[in-house]
Amino acid sequence: MPASATKSLRIAVLADSDTRWKWGALTANRIAPDASDVRLDGYLLRGRSTPTARQLDEVGVRADSLGEVTAVEFLRVMARESYDIVVLALVGGGVQAVLHGLRNIWADRRQRPVVVTGYVGVVYEKLADGLLLRHGADLVLANSRQDADRFRDVYEGVGADASSVTEVALPFLGGAPRTAEHDPYTVVFAAQPSVPENRRDRTYLLDRLIGHARLHPGREVLLKLRSRPGEHTTHIEELPYQKLAERAGLPPNLRLVYGHMGEVLDRTDLLVTVSSTAALESLHRRIPTVVLTDLGVREALGNHHFVGSGCLASWDQLDAGHTPSPDPEWVERQGVAAGAGTYEAAFDAARARITKLLDRPGGLPPLTPYYTSTTAPGYLPGILARHHLGPDGAPLPGAPAADRQPGPVRQIVRRAARGAYRHGVQRVAPVIRRMGEL
CATH class of the missing domain: 3.40.50.2000 (Glycogen Phosphorylase B;)
Structure with a gap:
């Protein structure tokens, strides 16, 4: 069915931290083509930065459903559910792993979702590394004209397709401009x-x-x-x-x-x-x-x-x-402090591109990340293995089942383990580092 005739859209956002959840969810709402209804399902990648309930409440972005998953569990959900758009709001290695996993599970599917990724904010380090790890998505969003130019230069410089780079703006900009000093300043x-x-x-x-x-x-x-x-x-x-x-x-x-x-x-x-x-x-x-x-x-x-x-x-x-x-x-x-109405139009190009992809006759071609077993045989396998995926993007033996939810004891142990990790990072590690400097 053409996107223009769609009554509703289903969008999935996979995020690995509170800030990336905020970016991913707000981006999903900004880039959704005109539709009568949008269903947003949130998936939080289980790990050291999985946001707490307080952090999620502070972000203030609501979803129709929200739950924790591993990368393999998310891929199994994507294999059985039908979405129109999938937004990957992850660190670069996570994006690359999920792209290969999605390529694997959608290999025989005629219709697949449009896959979108990008950056939470200012891109000031690991430009080439982060960009190439995101290559393979249908849209790689750039938050400004400056970023869009830099992104294309990197992709074209290594011989990768740069057509996915799409200029937008940071999705969380807004609020009334300051017009006078407050009391107190x-x-x-x-x-x-x-x-x-x-x-x-x-x-x-x-x-x-x-x-x-x-x-x-x-x-x-x-x-x-x-x-x-x-x-x-x-x-x-x-x-x-x-x-x-x-x-x-x-x-x-x-x-x-x-x-x-x-x-x-x-x-x-x-x-x-x-x-x-x-x-x-x-x-x-x-x-x-x-x-x-x-x-x-x-x-x-x-x-x-x-x-x-x-x-x-x-x-x-x-x-x-x-x-x-x-x-x-x-x-x-930088795409900020724009003139009246121009910020609202900053996402028009992304919406138009997504509409065109959703309307493409015969569906979309397979995802084609730049990193493969040929281009990065010494780098890619380690990235995939960290998310329990093999060289072909398929889950490795022993990967957790998506339909096996942890019981109360396992949930308590998991929270305790995460708390112990954070305690180690914030208390034990600094002490050890200071001792090493003596």
């Missing part, structure tokens, strides 16, 4: 789980935030945190700011906040970060935004992505009252 530091990663640098940033709050007692200063201790998001956080703050002692006008970033931005007058995607959300809403240079402008920090933005500044400059002015051309290339 509010400064928000958007923390990141893994940038910077060492205690010295994280302590330095917290000390400077505390110093700014004390220097400007009339301002409200907020430390916006992504997760609570014991939770994981896309990246591992070994040194949570909460624990550093307990030892430092905070002035009365500085406090820690959680919750939806958009709600925090509703009351923000100045957004400060090292390289968080929150900077793009802030710029989209015309909020003065600072990307810190205190620790250098370095690829390891990700703030090199903002070279030319007009947003680079230090705490010394902020303490002295500096307010940045973003470069309009740079901002426009």
